[in-house]
């Protein structure tokens with residue numbers, strides 16, 4: 001499968017790289033920077049291109065120089081203040097209008113980079129802005145031209161939007177949504193109604209305090225009493241002049257969350273709220289003035305898929321958002337590890353903790369994952385752009401339909417893979433920084449908590465994986481009957497060789513043989529075929545033993561379909577990264593380190609499946625396990641001296657990263673002191689000092705009340 005993000009010529013020369021990417025201050029990290037096997041500036045320009053780097057610089061410096069985005073050391077914002085500040089920042093993003101439409105059309109990856117740059121600063125204003133412009137705005141935009149006026153109001157912020165699918169009692173099960181939209185042909189209106197409080201819209205970002213309009217998903221009822229299934233409607237929920245609720249709407253904030261507290265997530269109940277007939281977002285169907293339903297989709301299932309199609313955008317974006325969190329956490333932990341010294345071979349000499357094998361093994365595979373997932377998320381985004389162009393031009397070809405299915409199957413597994421990897425990495429990075437990792441000012445807690453909902457929203461990870469395994473299992477008939485098949489992106493094409501691959505065995509005879517990602521890649525191909533065979537057998541057995549389809553499918557998840565989906569997406573990520581890093585056009589100065597990253601990502605990911613590799617007979621004997629383990633350790637050790645330069649490539653400026661222990665200077669202790677001493681009332685005695693100094697407790701006074 002050819003990589004979709006083509007290998008770029010490294011443009012310019014040392015002096016143009018220096019203009020784009022200034023040197024880091026000299027300090028404790030210089031030692032590792034000098035040891036790197038490659039020039040980090042060349043790598044940054046190679047991976048992103050000069051144009052994207054200029055965009056990133058533009059965004060980062062705008063935020064850094066804007067008082068609305070100022071960081072205040074030690075400041076404890078109340079939730080209300082944080083929500084207000086988030087909104088003010090969101091307004092500034094409108095004012096900056098960082099990208100013109102023309103720029104987006106010329107290079108759609110710029111929109112992804114905009115999301116990443118703002119999110120690196122803080123996910124709350126980023127999500128607020130993109131929920132409005134992207135998720136809400138994008139859904140309205142994809143309906144018919146009759147919303148042109150609304151679209152203008154969205155992009156000049158006359159109105160503010162949210163996307164309301166989830167209800168208090170139904171999130172994942174979208175077919176179970178109970179809000180109704182009943183067409184009244186006498187008044188030419190839809191009546192939006194929440195049957196009870198369990199059907200209240202819930203969790204909706206921007207809805208809590210300020211959204212004026214919502215895309216509301218509801219079951220559409222025509223006057224003949226027929227339910228036509230899930231459709232979306234544009235509903236005004238607050239007055240645009242007063243922000244007070246519209247008649248019949250009860251709307252509010254759901255309360256404090258574990259993270260992302262600048263964002264106001266809300267609930268809404270609709271009491272027979274009437275909206276004009278034109279407000280149905282006629283993406284999958286429409287109603288005539290007489291109340292007759294029409295849809296371009298004859299198949300109900302296809303209509304359902306299309307109704308939820310916009311969710312794929314979010315899932316692809318979340319794959320990139322999570323990879324960004326991975327990069328933030330690693331920038332902090334690796335810079336810390338290269339400067340923090342504990343113990344040493346002699347009493348006189350303490351060594352940086354990154355020199356320890358354990359520290360390398362805990363962090364460097366995540367560094368490799370950050371590179372592989374970053375590449376994958378961008379290439380998947382490019383695939384999506386192709387699909388979206390087809391949607392806009394109303395393409396009805398078989399290829400367009402197949403591409404939609406394939407992108408759905410990929411995004412429903414890449415979001416879980418990326419968000420879980422970032423979740424585990426954030427925790428590992430937190431612990432890798434010891435106690436200092438737990439200090440809020442160093443930001444690892446915020447990164448961990450803000451990343452966490454990536455595992456849940458836009459579909460719970462565990463349930464989404466079922467979509468991917470369903471897709472893979474759907475090829476089983478072709479495989480069994482040896483009917484040729486292929487997919488537009490080619491991600492399942494290797495399954496045509498299923499009968500051959502299933503007989504493969506592990507070939508490497510030494511640790512050296514394992515040092516290239518082709519080794520784990522071959523193992524992954526076998527693993528996917530094996531898990532596909534086992535899942536298919538299990539499903540058939542379950543059905544033969546009299547279980548219903550529902551029960552049979554449920555009984556095939558753990559160790560079967562779930563593992564299949566995970567193995568498949570890991571294989572796909574690795575395949576793309578392997579192809580990319582092995583491209584002969586990669587500069588020879590960069591290729592060795594990129595190949596090491598690819599091999600480490602592949603072997604480390606694969607090592608979590610060792611039990612199944614043994615169980616299915618792909619490997620045997622204790623040697624193979626040892627080869628893989630030793631190859632992982634060898635790659636960690638090879639990458640150790642490159643690690644600081646590898647995070648320099650993607651770390652944002654200090655102001656954006658906002659972590660004293662992660663600063664580019666590596667002046668760990670000076671930076672921490674500077675931050676601590678700027679804190680509010682750090683050296684003051686507490687306001688309640690008298691409670692200790694004067695009002696002493698009478699020991700045992702309350703024991704008689706027990």
Ligand SMILES: CCCCCCCCCCCCC/C=C/C(=O)SCCNC(=O)CCNC(=O)[C@H](O)C(C)(C)COP(=O)(O)OP(=O)(O)OC[C@H]1O[C@@H](n2cnc3c(N)ncnc32)[C@H](O)[C@@H]1OP(=O)(O)O
Pocket residue numbers: 111115127130131133134135138163165166171172173174175205301304305306308309310311312313314317318321404405408456457458459460463464467470471
């Ligand atoms: C440019 C900027 C962009 C925006 C930037 C955004 C930034 C990042 C975003 C951050 C967002 C934060 C805010 C969060 C918002 C939300 O969470 S919104 C609510 C999201 N809710 C969900 O995601 C619900 C999850 N559930 C589902 O999607 C589905 O119901 C399901 C679990 C996937 C399936 O349910 P089920 O009833 O079991 O249906 P099936 O029988 O499996 O499906 C029927 C067929 O439909 C196909 N299908 C389903 N979804 C899609 C889709 N999205 N695309 C294409 N096809 C789809 C499915 O595959 C089935 O087809 P067959 O396999 O062929 O039968």
Ligand SMILES: Cc1cc2nc3c(=O)[nH]c(=O)nc-3n(C[C@H](O)[C@H](O)[C@H](O)COP(=O)(O)OP(=O)(O)OC[C@H]3O[C@@H](n4cnc5c(N)ncnc54)[C@H](O)[C@@H]3O)c2cc1C
Pocket residue numbers: 163164165166169170171172173202203204205257260265453456457458459460461462463
């Ligand atoms: C911060 C945040 C922001 C959000 N923003 C929005 C928004 O703007 N708009 C919006 O509409 N929604 C939003 N959501 C809601 C989000 O989309 C849902 O929470 C998500 O889709 C999961 O649904 P749920 O909460 O109902 O979980 P449930 O479906 O109740 O899941 C609970 C558990 O049951 C398991 N489970 C469920 N079904 C199955 C099954 N078939 N097989 C195996 N296990 C199963 C899941 O794995 C999960 O662990 C947001 C959520 C969060 C946390």
